[in-house]
Amino acid sequence: MDTILLEQMFRTAVAQAQPALAIAQNLPERPKGRTIVIGAGKASAQMAHAFEQAWDGPITGLVVTRYGYGQACEHIEIVEAAHPVPDEAGFLAARRIMETVAGLGPDDLVVALISGGGSSLLPAPAPGLMLDDEQAINRALLASGAPISVMNLIRNQFSAIKGGRLAAMCAPARVATLVVSDVPGDDPAVVASGPTIPLAGDRALARQYAALYRLDLPTRAQALLAGEDNLAPLASAPDLARNTVRTIASAALSLEAAGALARDWGVEAAILSDSIEGESRDVAQVHAALAKEVAARNRPFSKPVVLLSGGETTVTLRGNGRGGRNAEFLLALAIAIDGTQGITALAADTDGIDGSQDNAGACVDGTTATRLRQAGIDPLAALANNDAYSAFEAIGDLLITGPTGTNVNDFRAILIR
Incomplete structure (x- = not known):
């Protein structure tokens, strides 16, 4: 009897966080130009399907989710990749997403559907790093016992897409980010390492945490972390002024x-x-x-x-x-x-x-x-x-x-x- 109640409570909690209703209640303003949908995370395919059902207008796009988490969509391509350690499929999907948002204009809209798990599903190594470096970094973080906020701060230092960098690539288009939060405190910049949201924290702080948690990082990553900051856009950057962020589901x-x-x-x-x-x-x-x-x-x-x-x-x-x-x-x-x-x-x-x-x-x-x-x-x-x-x-x-x-x-x- 008690186990039945607890299982029903769990299923109720999950149902409350389903994207369909939340997406419909949080649609961004329609643009004069194109609508491009991108996204990453364990819920991103379901979010994409819900967005297609709710959106009145033409859309195209690409989102990446974990293997086995796909959902059929009519206009948005769904790619599956590895989690929690990234793989080649995620690497190629991240590259394609960056290509998708290149060359947009000020009348275009990018809708970013972000949920937990996106950090490993969008591997895009910073200059000087390779995919195997990012894989080793993820393995070290997963074994470290570090909280998710620390893990994502460190990941940000080794990425070409996280920490708001993807939003900067979309400029001058407007970016509307819809977030299903899986992080303590529901800071949207921490979910999936914030590809479209600037993430607080610099390289010096990342170095301190890497030492605190005794991270066994690959040689190229150690060299990068010891060097100059891998600058990410600031929240005050003019190119991001029109962007919006909404957390649509949370713990x-x-x-x-x-x-x-x-x-x-x-x-x-x-x-x-x-x-x-x-x-x-x-x-x-x-x-x-x-x-x-x-x-x-x-x-x-x-x-x-x-x-x-x-x-x-x-x-x-x-x-x-x-x-x-x-x-x-x-x-x-x-x-x-x-x-x-x-x-x-x-x-x-x-x-x-x-x-x-x-x-x-x-x-x-x-x-x-x-x-x-x-x-x-x-x-x-x-x-x-x-x-x-x-x-x-x-x-x-x-x-x-x-x-x-x-x-x-x-x-x-x-x-x-």
Whole structure:
């Protein structure tokens, strides 16, 4: 019963973030000239389809999404590429997008459909770098445990398209950016490393973060980072003055929708935050302590209650197992609530894929750790090896939805009876 409620809440959160309604409510003003649609991200194909359905006028364009996330469109070409490490398909798509926006006039409109995942789907190495450098940079960042804002600041230093550079290429055309946000705090410049939005932070700050997180960068990237700034346009640049940005879907809106569903089921909902960052296993410890406090002492919330949170946690790779950040969060949570009655939890990525596996997330309760041991799996050893996927697969507790068509990042719900 509790698992059913949590899964329904997750699906409600995902439905709230679907592009179709949000796109129709946020259409830009029609131009005198051409309308060109570009985009990148895990939700970009669905955004493109929704835009085609809502737009009254001729359009052409190209967007790139993750393999398996495509959506048939009539006028906008959909290209699929690799995520989270870029590949040749994404490299060629980025080049074609840059060619598409070249030579536009002041009466033309570029509609940029941006969602999470676009950083790796639009690889365009800065001068002096190659695609294999950008791939190595992404691998180093993914293994570092750095928050997404730091990762995208560093990516910006090595890119010819991120940090508003693509918007500068569109000038003097007007750019209208529609964003499905997957980042804590919903800063649109951080989503997909802001290809059409200037990103705050310079090379000196990127160097500090690279040292802090001990990034193992390729030689050419190290040389570039040590050199002069790879200048990106400023938000005050005259060429960008007519551009607009709208965030059309976010974790905050999705959590509110999930909370409303819980109340319909007679369970109070407490939204802790929509912008939680940090190491997945550490975030799990804090959530577990709060859940156990509610279970034992009815504070700071009264039972029954569901604790909701969003954002994007990270995983510092220590082992060679399988599993994304939500599965790792849940395995650490299961260990922390081992033997505690009345606590059930779900954590999942709203795009339907947690990391690089086929699951959106998983579900746990106070019996999970015991059931893992009965299946011959040591929960602590699995956590140490970053092998949460294998653990939950063994006991049938994975949540598998397939690609959802949107992406507003992590969804966490802990129900205490």
